Amino acid sequence: MSADDQAFLDVLSSIPTDLKRYSADVADYIDKSVEKASEVLRETLSKQPWIPESMRPKPPPPEPVFIALPTSAYEKVQIWVSGHKILTGAIVLTTGVVLYRTYKSTKHARKTRKAKRARSGGRLEVVVVAGSPSLPLTRSLSLDLERKGFIVFVVCNSIEDEMMTQNMARPDIRPLTIDITDPPSAGASIERFASYLQDRHAPVPGAKANHLTMKAVILIPSLNYQTSPIATIPPSSFADLFNTHLLQPILTIQSFLPLLTARLGTSAEKTPPKVLVFTPSIISSINPPFHAPEATVCSALSAFTEVLTAELRPLSIPVTHMQLGTFDLAGFTPEKERGASSEKRNVSGGYHQPGLIMAPPSEHVETLTWPESARHVYGRNYVNQSSSAISAGRIKGLRGSPLRDLHNAVFDVIDGSKTSPVVRVGLGASVYGFVGRWVPRTLVSYMMGIRQVDEVPSWSASSAHGSPRPGSAGSQYVGSGGGSDLGVETSQDFVSIPMEHGDSQVWRESFVG
Template sequence: MTDAQQLFDYARKQFTEIADDVERHFEQVAGQLREWMPADTPFARQLPVPKRLPPPTTLQIVQRWISRHKGLSAAAIAFLVTGSIGTFIYIRNNGSKRKRRARRSASGARTDVVVIAGAVANPITSGLYLDLERRGFVVYVVANTSEDEQYIRAQSRIDLLPLQLDLVDPCTAQDQVARFRALLERDHHAFDGAEPHRLLMAGLIMVPDTQSMPARIEDISSEEWSDALNAKVLNTIATTQLFMPSIIEHKAKVLLLTPSVTPALRPPMHAIESTTYGALEGFSASMAAELKQDGVSVSQFKLGNIEIPSVTIKQRREGVPQPRLKGTPLRVLHDSVFDALVSQRPSRTFHVGRGSLVYNIIGSWMPPTIIGWMMGAGRKPEVVQNARDEAMQSSQGSLTWERVEQEA
């Protein structure tokens, strides 16, 4: 063995002894520390808690069951879909076929009173008050002129009566409404010896005629603006104010019927119609908020394309081409109005008529440029002055109030 090898073995032996001494020293120190430190100190080493998988959720259980029973799941889903559709159709058919009749007293007399204010000769208005009278209501139609009163009496209905209301003279109008309130407050007898009963105001229905012929803003005179706002907006507001005490006392429903297709799209050449519709919608929203604390509900009917038999017959006789898509039958509007009058909590908004809800969504969410492109922006419609003057002078100009004019 050489001297170098002996030196190397000696160095390795010394290194091993030093390492063993250091390891024994650290073990001794660690043992002393474990004896000195308590077990609940944060420095004490704790064994890790074994992880447990959380229990499966309901969704996971359903997904696992569906994956194991695919055939049965498909059959169950098909059964639910077809059953839901069949149930919806059944309920809808029963709802349309069920008889809707107003309440009567013990003696068989009519007790519910409905007041309708609007264009008397308008097909929507006339069809509405005739239908409500057939369903058993005592219907009072607001007549602002002697011509309106004669038109209502010409219908020859016992419980369809004109209610004179002079909106030009506020004092006279208040006296007329006071006589109407006295009629509701006194006892009535259906026949001699019958039990007395009182009339109950079921609702006030307002059908303002917001239709106007297409015209550019610079072509509309200030007199036309004044007449339109007075006849379509101010008269509606004044009529509602006069009947407000009776509405609050009897908890009557307030219904506002307005066309919604053209105002929702806001096309050019319809400034008067869009302005009056916006004013009436704002008035309805404010009135609903105020009357809510009195327990009175206000509903707005947004009307779309409604097929009116009398208008359809007239158009066929005049050779007007029929649209490809038929409108909603007028009976649907009558049923919706009746349901709103007798419901405890009617909806705030009713969409009746083809296109009412769709065009409302389009007008609220789509950009104006796209709506203008859909309406054919850039084309100048031809406005016939004679037809425009005739429509502004007669309520018959609202025969097509539920359709978007082709000129727009």
């Protein structure tokens, strides 16, 4: 059989099937048409009066009428949820996370925090706070730890620090005098303190004497820094800053390392003391313009803490880096001091004390003391950045976290509830950490009011004749850190060189003997 014959037979075999389908479609159409025509005819005849009642066909039943009943709130919610499933899932997830965190924070706040005591009621645990007693943070933390049952020793470097510690009027807050600038004297002070810990102490005469246990060493460096363009900060101010804010904390920890790495007491099962290092984290997270002192010192302290952690980890001595946000320290700042700080803030736009929320100054007088060229190049951006909502380590309009959050976090680190090497606490600590890691720096600078400077003064030849030296009449450099004047210089190592027409000024080294 040929291919043409096979094709013809295939066409003939498909004819019955197609004919059956077409005939079924035609029959269905005819049935529907006849049924519709019969319904129309029945309805028409049922309305004719000339047809007798007995012979008149009954009209078709009316179509059912659906009455829209008002839906309840529950039904509306069901309808909305069925139409927005993805959004509903996101809302449920967010609500669950918020409720869980609220439950955890409530449970965390209600936790009982008390230091271990002897059966006779005497105190057994010692905490060393290495911070200036003049800092509100040092005073508040010392008082809280003493209230929770610790014996608190505050490291003092001078007679004034000892007097401030004694003025707290707490028998278990005691000064620990250590002169870190004199290594032999510092070593002798540490030996006396170690002997004190190894001796037995009775809370009252006649009671059982017990050994004391050192639980932690808390390092609180200075939290006040000047804000100013790098070009207007004298080099001697940088040297003083590194000595007081960076070198002094490092030497303090170095003095305590022999005591930390030694096991005091007779029991080998005693847990080693913990080391807590406090640093402000807002400025060092984003490194904004005009904050070189704080950004440099805090970054160096963070690196030092990481190295210290790596060195003490094999000795099972935990080191915790406490990254601080903004706190409300109004309760630990005297009213007179707050008034003076507010006054200085009006005079010096860069002054900032963490925890005190003050309105930005209406006029930045500090920029008037800068050289003309520095004021022209940096002045507008400095004023914009200083008055922005997120400048100087503060969030405009917010008072800061309560100190209770810091107190609870410190106790949880001491008793081992928190084992993380980095603990962020305080308003803005976590947010600025996220911003510093993921948000582009150009966007952060733009949000802080930094704009492009289009007109830059041209360089001109300088003349050293008649140039005033720093500290002399007609030459004054005002720093804004901590409300102190760091710029009035008496050193002869550097001289200021005024440019023609007063449009520029630079620092250069003087080789004059």
